[in-house]
Amino acid sequence: MSLLQREREIITQNEYVDHFDFEEIEAFVKSASKELFISHRFKTSDAMQVQPRGGFPTYEKVFRLYEEFKEAGVDVLPLTIDSNTRLNDYATAKKMLALSEENDVDMLNGYPLINHGYRTTRKMITHFDTPVSLRHGTPDARLLVEMALASGIFEIEGGPITYLLPYSKNFPLDKAFLYWKYVEKVCALYSTFNEPINRESFGPLSATLQPPAIVIVIQLVEMLLSLEEGVKSFSVSFSQTGSMIQDVVTANVIKKLARHYADMFGHHDADIHLVYHQWMGAFPYNKEYSDALITASTVIAAMVGADKIITKTRNEAFGIPTKEANARAVASVKYTLGMLKGLPAVSDEEEEENLTSMVNEIMEAVLNDGADTLWRKVFNAIKKGHIDIPFSPHVINANEVITIRDPQENIRILERGKLPISDRSFAFERSKIRLNEGERVVDKIIKDIGIMQ
């Protein structure tokens, strides 16, 4: 028995888990419908895939949510996991699930996949015969991902950085790397059974004034860490910045560099896709404006040529959306994408050059670290502040980089902290910034956070 398999047996032996029948699961995946694989969909369709967010505690409510989504023309279904499960607290999740089932009140903010188990969940997934994407935010997602794959969920979101630095205050980063290494390995293994499992990184990070250079670096390293373990289909992602041209530039650069670095590391056979998140920052407290924001961001997604778009709802500022609001957004995004035609190929050479330089400068610093493995290099880069995410709640994050918006609402680096970018790149960034006479940086930041409100 391989080392990995021994680990898997331990991980899946858990008091909240029914016996894991690895053979049966392998047989299931081998004969699973191609329709369940988003990697297959990417190969066979040119259309931008539309995926909402959403999850409820009970099987019935998720089932009804999926029905609503299907009616709205959804391409990819989400399965969002509750926060107890994310923290591996299956006992609480079990209790709350029972309460939710008895009282018809939601006591969990997502689907407790461990407690439902793969035998039950698979029924739903195969019933809808549509790709499902696992949305969680779990630093230790080993059991969760086993359960997801066994259920027929063939896209796994997350990564050691993107699901940690924006989502956690003090979960140890080195552990996160090792737990995700396991996840990558299992995904790679399953990818040999049928169509590839698709892994997706979470580019929005803290969703607040994130500089594209840092977002791209993190996308690239999570991609490399995944491909290194044998994953063959990977989606890099980012979220709407607030400036149309910055979105376009970010997309052009990330597409180019993702391919470049994948090839550089010998992963010529890996498929790489681009996912665009609709505005992830603070939404307006006005549902009609939120509708407009959702449509405008759909137009931009089409312009940047994303392979998948992840949608928001008109309820975003208020709270967790109803299934109706969620389906409404899907239908409206599908309509917009269907109607939008004649999209121009846009670019801005100077901006693309500068962004490319910054990403390459940081990547060089990361890769030149003395550690023996890639994950350790990345770990060190974060510790050194070479990778530094504004508005991360995590204690390991340097929190020295400060970003503000220029007059076009492009996000610019005002303080570079320990970012290993060249003076030239930094000067370019600074040259775009305009502060009004007497305007304080903090007031500008507050304004810049609220641009969509």
Add this chain to the structure above:
Amino acid sequence: MSLLQREREIITQNEYVDHFDFEEIEAFVKSASKELFISHRFKTSDAMQVQPRGGFPTYEKVFRLYEEFKEAGVDVLPLTIDSNTRLNDYATAKKMLALSEENDVDMLNGYPLINHGYRTTRKMITHFDTPVSLRHGTPDARLLVEMALASGIFEIEGGPITYLLPYSKNFPLDKAFLYWKYVEKVCALYSTFNEPINRESFGPLSATLQPPAIVIVIQLVEMLLSLEEGVKSFSVSFSQTGSMIQDVVTANVIKKLARHYADMFGHHDADIHLVYHQWMGAFPYNKEYSDALITASTVIAAMVGADKIITKTRNEAFGIPTKEANARAVASVKYTLGMLKGLPAVSDEEEEENLTSMVNEIMEAVLNDGADTLWRKVFNAIKKGHIDIPFSPHVINANEVITIRDPQENIRILERGKLPISDRSFAFERSKIRLNEGERVVDKIIKDIGIMQ
């Protein structure tokens, strides 16, 4: 007394009109608030001006409509005239206005300006102290325009071609030219009193598969006919084509050529503006999709760099919108424009070159006609089919040009009829068209009309 003034006295002596006090009107215009002039607004603001459509029979209802619009942040108010007035049938308009006032039911589809008179209407216009745009569709608008200007309405939409060929079956075209000549002259005269009166042409035409080359030619000739009489501020316009790139190309070419032809005819001092109409064709029977269409078209307006946008509503497919639906669209368009930033400068050289050539080829043919005056040359061009509007209901229109959409939904010329475009330009157009195996043109046209539904 000048010839024009003699004409004016005759026109304004009408049994439905109270005494026209030309001196008092001149004094009013001379001292009128600059805020009433959109030409002044264009000079002093960079923001895209937002203007809805709308009008009701009674003073009170228009007043309440304006209040609603102001609350939504409107930039330019519309005054849409009822169809009896458009046909100079003031007797019926009077009767219907009385019925509307008595019964609180609208018996007219717009505001009967002649019956209300300028003394009353001016109160409302000056009260709101916001530019008002006259929207009518009247071939003989002489009295109507006198009344509008005397009321403080300092933007006049329309033109001899654009308000005739899409709006009428058999009103004589030569008369339309002469009546509009009068309108231009009066506008020019008033332009010397204070800020210039702005004239605006109606580029959407029949709003159905209109080829940009024809739209632009018509915009140019109406502009020249207006500037020729001394008008100093003119807006050319067009409506969303269905292809983002075609909108951008159309805007780039029309801006360039409008300036070019104005200068060529010596009108260096004329200000020229660009107006973008949100989708003017068939709307979806789904209000949420209509919202999305309205937002997407706002994004495009921002990309083409329009000076003014004219909005639609979510009720478009159903019928005349309520004031609430109308104000909602204004608020949402204002939000979208405020939030959209970092717009790229887009262009497509090859397309722009071809469109420029087609417009110049047609313009050359028009200007080379043997007639002595510009309006006669244009009249002859229409009679000869050198200018030919698809889906015009007018008997004089040649109806030989057939347009269909290419795979990017660009509108392309399939049959050129008598259009004087070169074989090269025509070949370019044809080269873009793809008909599916066995697909009939008429089925394609039906599909192409319904792309937004």
Add this chain to the structure above:
Amino acid sequence: MKVVTGVVGNDIHVVANRLIEISLKERGFTVFNLGVNTYLEEFLDAIVETDADVLLISSLNGEAEGWCRDLQILKKQYTFRKDVVFMIGGNLGVGEMDPDALVPKFKNYGFDLVFHQVDLNVGLDTLENYLKAHA
């Protein structure tokens, strides 16, 4: 079968009218298209002149009611075959209307088939079935 068609009143929305002509011809009808901006009398004259089987009126701009309420009276002044089918469609109200209220109203005015915001082909299918049923 002969069909007289056109758009009633001061309405100049010509797009549907062009499509109607094409569709009717395709379905094998002989079409007399009076175009937009056609008054009720002109339609009735045309029925007489052409000995038509069907009158197919469009209205889009909201004028339908104003023009059609006197159809019954007008019909009496003309002599034509009893079995001429009167049909109207398009956008039959001003503003947003309840279709369930509009249809009976226009049937009262003397129309056999009434279509408010109904797709053309659905309408023409219904017409063909109606003609078969009454043949």
Add this chain to the structure above:
Amino acid sequence: MKVVTGVVGNDIHVVANRLIEISLKERGFTVFNLGVNTYLEEFLDAIVETDADVLLISSLNGEAEGWCRDLQILKKQYTFRKDVVFMIGGNLGVGEMDPDALVPKFKNYGFDLVFHQVDLNVGLDTLENYLKAHA
């Protein structure tokens, strides 16, 4: 005046928290920011340790109710000044809630000032007025 602040429970929405710290300092308060992901006991410990005048809790992700319903019980286990102002704000419900129902609920839990989906500065203005009134 000393303020203890932070985000309660497993909530990691840090943006408002950062702004709160800055705004409080600007208004002249001495700030002890416990950051995101802070449990109720930690807040109460900090009041004791710092002898704070105000406890300002944020909650964004909908967990507020779950964490705060036992505040009264917990308060009894601690000894601190009677006049400490308890304040909470952010997004206090799951899904879309009626603010008129939420505010009394949280007042019952033992909060003096409750702000559901209310702008930060409005909340801080209210706090300052409250402090003046109770000085």
